[in-house]
Amino acid sequence: MHKKIESSKSSVDKARAALSKRASLGEDIDLEKYTQSAEELPYQDAPSQLPDETREQMMRAGITLGDDSQRSGTIIQMDHSVIHSLARQEGIEVMGTNQALEKYNWLSNYFWKAVAVDSDKYTAHVELNQSNGYFIRALPGSKTLYPVQACLYLAKSNLAQNVHNIIIAEEGSELHIITGCTTAPREEPGLHLGVSEFYIKRGAKVSFTMIHNWTPEIEVRPRTGIIVEEDGVFLSNYVIMKPVRSLQTNPMARCVGDNAIARFNSILIAPPGSTMDLGSQVILDGKGARTEIIARAITTGGNIISRGYIEGNAPEVRGHLECRGLILQGGGTIHAIPELRGMLAGIDLSHEAAVGKIAEEEVEYLMMRGLTPDEATATIVRGFLRIDIEGLPPELNLELQRAVEVSQKDIM
Amino acid sequence: MDGENMLEIKQLSVAVGDKEILHDVNLSIKAGETHVLFGPNGSGKTTLLMAIMGSPKYQVTRGSIIFKGKDIVGLPMDERARLGIGMAVQRPPVIRGVKTRDMVAACTRGETSKETVDRIAGKANLAELMDREINYGFSGGEIKRSELVQLLAQNPDLALLDEPESGVDLVNIALIGELIRELLQKECPIRDRSHAGLIITHTGHILDYVNARTGYVLIDGRIVCEGGGDPHEILATIKSKDYEECRKCTRK
Numbered sequence: 001m002h003k004k005i006e007s008s009k010s011s012v013d014k015a016r017a018a019l020s021k022r023a024s025l026g027e028d029i030d031l032e033k034y035t036q037s038a039e040e041l042p043y044q045d046a047p048s049q050l051p052d053e054t055r056e057q058m059m060r061a062g063i064t065l066g067d068d069s070q071r072s073g074t075i076i077q078m079d080h081s082v083i084h085s086l087a088r089q090e091g092i093e094v095m096g097t098n099q100a101l102e103k104y105n106w107l108s109n110y111f112w113k114a115v116a117v118d119s120d121k122y123t124a125h126v127e128l129n130q131s132n133g134y135f136i137r138a139l140p141g142s143k144t145l146y147p148v149q150a151c152l153y154l155a156k157s158n159l160a161q162n163v164h165n166i167i168i169a170e171e172g173s174e175l176h177i178i179t180g181c182t183t184a185p186r187e188e189p190g191l192h193l194g195v196s197e198f199y200i201k202r203g204a205k206v207s208f209t210m211i212h213n214w215t216p217e218i219e220v221r222p223r224t225g226i227i228v229e230e231d232g233v234f235l236s237n238y239v240i241m242k243p244v245r246s247l248q249t250n251p252m253a254r255c256v257g258d259n260a261i262a263r264f265n266s267i268l269i270a271p272p273g274s275t276m277d278l279g280s281q282v283i284l285d286g287k288g289a290r291t292e293i294i295a296r297a298i299t300t301g302g303n304i305i306s307r308g309y310i311e312g313n314a315p316e317v318r319g320h321l322e323c324r325g326l327i328l329q330g331g332g333t334i335h336a337i338p339e340l341r342g343m344l345a346g347i348d349l350s351h352e353a354a355v356g357k358i359a360e361e362e363v364e365y366l367m368m369r370g371l372t373p374d375e376a377t378a379t380i381v382r383g384f385l386r387i388d389i390e391g392l393p394p395e396l397n398l399e400l401q402r403a404v405e406v407s408q409k410d411i412m
Numbered sequence: 413m414d415g416e417n418m419l420e421i422k423q424l425s426v427a428v429g430d431k432e433i434l435h436d437v438n439l440s441i442k443a444g445e446t447h448v449l450f451g452p453n454g455s456g457k458t459t460l461l462m463a464i465m466g467s468p469k470y471q472v473t474r475g476s477i478i479f480k481g482k483d484i485v486g487l488p489m490d491e492r493a494r495l496g497i498g499m500a501v502q503r504p505p506v507i508r509g510v511k512t513r514d515m516v517a518a519c520t521r522g523e524t525s526k527e528t529v530d531r532i533a534g535k536a537n538l539a540e541l542m543d544r545e546i547n548y549g550f551s552g553g554e555i556k557r558s559e560l561v562q563l564l565a566q567n568p569d570l571a572l573l574d575e576p577e578s579g580v581d582l583v584n585i586a587l588i589g590e591l592i593r594e595l596l597q598k599e600c601p602i603r604d605r606s607h608a609g610l611i612i613t614h615t616g617h618i619l620d621y622v623n624a625r626t627g628y629v630l631i632d633g634r635i636v637c638e639g640g641g642d643p644h645e646i647l648a649t650i651k652s653k654d655y656e657e658c659r660k661c662t663r664k
C-alpha cells in the first residue's frame with residue numbers, strides 16, 4: 001500500500017513536469033481548447049437498448065450489442081463513464097480501470113511501466129485527468145472462447161476523453177480483444193487520449209483488433225506500450241478507414257523474453273482532410289524474438305505517414321517490416337518511413353516499402369478478362385487490403401475482413 | 413459463320429508512344445480456323461495481339477479491326493472481352509492479394525460453378541495454384557497454364573495466344589496442347605466450330621497439337637509472308653535460312 005502511494009506520487013510529479021512537453025511526432029494539440037469534465041452517465045444493463053444511431057456507430061467500430069453470445073465480455077465507456085461492463089467467461093476479467101484499481105491494490109504497479117508517464121504532454125495529461133478506461137485480464141491458463149469487446153465512445157461535443165487501459169494476460173493465457181473507438185455521428189470537435197499498457201506474461205497470447213471510426217473534426221493521440229515475456233505473443237490489427245482530423249500514434253512493443261513475438265498489421269485509408277501518422281515499433285531484446293510489421297495505406301486525398309521501427313538487440317532475432325501505399329486520388333501523400341537498427345551479428349532484419357498508384361497494367365489485365373474499369377480497380381484495392389492474419393481465430397479474421405470490405409465500399 | 417470472317421484487319425498501323433510499330437497489316441480469320449504468327453524478337457507480334465485486344469498503350473493510327481462485322485477500334489478492352497475476344501498474355505502482371513481463383517471467377521463473370529472452375533484447374537494441373545496470388549512467384553510454365561485456365565473459363569470466340577508454349581517442358585507442352593485444343597474446339601468437326609485462334613510461336617511446337625491453316629511472318633512491323641496451307645513449311649524455311657530469307661522474299 002505504502003509503495004503504491006509512493007509510486008503514484010512520483011508519477012504525478014513527473015506528469016506535472018511534462019505537461020508542456022511537446023510530442024516528438026504529430027501536430028501539437030492545444031489541450032486547453034477542450035472541455036475536461038463530463039456528466040456522469042447512467043449504467044446500462046442492456047446496452048442493446050441504446051439509441052439506434054449510437055449502436056450504429058459502435059457497430060461500424062466492430063462492436064455488436066444485440067447478440068453478444070459471440071463475445072466473452074463487453075465493456076463500454078461513454079465520455080468519462082463506464083456505462084456497461086460484463087465478463088461472460090470464467091477466468092476473464094473485464095471492468096473499468098477505476099473499479100479495477102479499487103479491487104486490486106497491486107494494479108497500480110502496472111501503471112506507466114509499458115508507457116512512460118512523461119513521454120509527452122498527452123501521457124502527462126492522462127495521468128492528471130484520467131477518466132477511467134478499461135481493465136481486461138485473463139487469469140493464468142484461461143483462454144477466451146470469443147473475443148472481449150471494448151468500446152470507447154465520445155458523446156459530448158468538444159470533450160477530451162482521457163482513458164488509461166490496462167490489459168494483462170497472465171501466464172499461459174489467451175486473450176482476444178476487439179476495441180472500437182468512435183464518436184457520436186456529428187461533425188463536432190473532440191479529443192481522444194488513450195494510454196494502453198499491455199502485459200503479456202510467459203507463454204500468453206493476446207490479439208488486439210482495433211477499429212477506429214471517427215468523424216472529421218476529431219483529434220486522436222493514443223499512447224501504447226506492450227511488454228511481451230518469454231514465449232508470449234502479441235498480435236495487433238489496426239484499422240482506420242474513416243476521416244479523422246489528426247491521428248498520431250506510434251505504439252512500442254518490447255519483446256523482453258526469449259522467443260517473444262510481436263506482430264502489427266495496420267490498414268489505413270485517409271480521405272481528404274485527414275492526417276494520419278501511424279507507426280509500429282518493436283524492440284527485440286529476448287533471444288530468438290521475432291516480429292513482423294505490415295502496413296497498407298491508401299490515400300483518397302488525405303495525408304499518411306506510415307512508420308515502422310525494428311531494433312534487434314539479442315542473438316537470433318528476426319524482424320520484417322513491410323509498408324505498401326496506394327495513392328488512389330491525387331492531393332494526398334503517403335510517406336513511408338521504415339527503419340531497422342541492428343546491434344549484433346547474426347540477427348535478421350529486413351524491410352520493403354512501396355508507394356504508388358494502381359498499376360495500369362493490372363487494371364488492363366482484369367479488363368482483358370471482362371471486368372469494367374471500376375470493377376478492376378475495386379478488385380485491386382480489395383487485394384491490396386487483403387492481409388491474411390496469422391494467429392487470429394478464423395471467425396475474428398472473417399469479421400475483420402468484413403469490416404474492411406464495408407468501409408471499402410464507401411471509398412470506391 | 414460460313415464464309416464470313418470472324419476477324420478482319422485492314423491496313424492496320426499501330427503506334428506505341430510516338431513510334432509506329434506496325435505498318436499496313438492485313439489479315440483475316442474465319443470461325444474454326446487457327447492462324448499462326450512468326451517473326452523475330454521485337455518485330456511487333458505482341459503489339460498486334462494487344463492492338464486487337466485493345467490495350468490503350470497500343471494506338472491504332474490507321475486502318476480497322478473488324479470483329480464479327482463490327483469495327484472495334486475505340487472500344488475498351490472489357491467490351492472487346494464481352495464481345496468474345498480473349499488473350500493469353502506473354503508476361504502477365506502480379507496482382508497482390510488477388511488469387512488465381514478470383515481471376516478465374518472474373519473470367520466467368522460468376523456464371524460458372526466452382527466445380528467447373530475446379531475441373532478446368534485440375535485438368536491444367538493447376539489446383540495448388542488456385543489459392544495463390546495471381547502470377548506471384550509462378551514459374552514460366554505455371555504462368556502459361558494459368559493463362560490458359562483463365563481463357564478456358566472465359567471461353568472466348570477468338571483466342572489470342574502469345575507464345576503459349578515458350579519455356580515449357582516437353583511433358584507440359586502436351587498438356588498445354590490439350591488445353592489449346594479444348595479452347596479452339598479441335599475435337600469438333602471444322603464446320604461446327606465457332607472458335608478461332610491466332611497464335612504467336614517461335615518454336616512451332618504447338619503446331620503439333622493444333623491444325624493451323626495459315627501462317628504469317630512479321631518483320632519490322634510488316635507482314636512479309638502469308639502462307640496458306642501448312643505453316644510447318646514457313647517454319648522450316650525460317651529454321652534453315654533464318655528470317656533474312658523472309659525479308660528477301662518480299663523484296664523479290
Ligand SMILES: Nc1ncnc2c1ncn2[C@@H]1O[C@H](COP(=O)(O)OP(=O)(O)OP(=O)(O)O)[C@@H](O)[C@H]1O
Binds near residue numbers: 429451454458459502
Ligand atoms: N510499351 C512500349 N513502349 C515502348 N516500346 C514498345 C512498347 N511495347 C512494344 N514496344 C516496342 O515495339 C517493338 C515490338 O514489340 P513487340 O512486343 O510487339 O515484339 P514481339 O514481336 O512480340 O517480340 P518478342 O518475340 O520478343 O516477344 C519492340 O521494339 C518494342 O521495344
Ligand SMILES: [Mg+2]
Binds near residue numbers: 459
Ligand atoms: Mg512478344
